[in-house]
Amino acid sequence: MALAYSPDTSIDSTRLAFIAAAIVVLAMLTLYVVGFDQGAISRTGMYMHELMHDGRHLMGVPCH
Numbered sequence: 497m498a499l500a501y502s503p504d505t506s507i508d509s510t511r512l513a514f515i516a517a518a519i520v521v522l523a524m525l526t527l528y529v530v531g532f533d534q535g536a537i538s539r540t541g542m543y544m545h546e547l548m549h550d551g552r553h554l555m556g557v558p559c560h
Contacts, residue, residue, distance in 0.1 A: 531557045 530551040552558075 531555060 530548055
């Protein structure tokens with residue numbers, strides 16, 4: 497039995513580096529917003545403030 501079509505399953509290293517960099521940037525932005533923002537970005541009222549506050553407690557970041 498001959499193989500008629502064999503798709504290339506290797507991941508391009510440039511694409512992989514771009515995806516990894518995007519994940520790192522997104523993770524750092526999320527850590528900043530939840531851990532250190534104190535309302536500078538999340539100005540949507542008390543609900544968002546309390547959500548970020550609880551997130552800081554869940555991650556063990558001191559906020560008081």
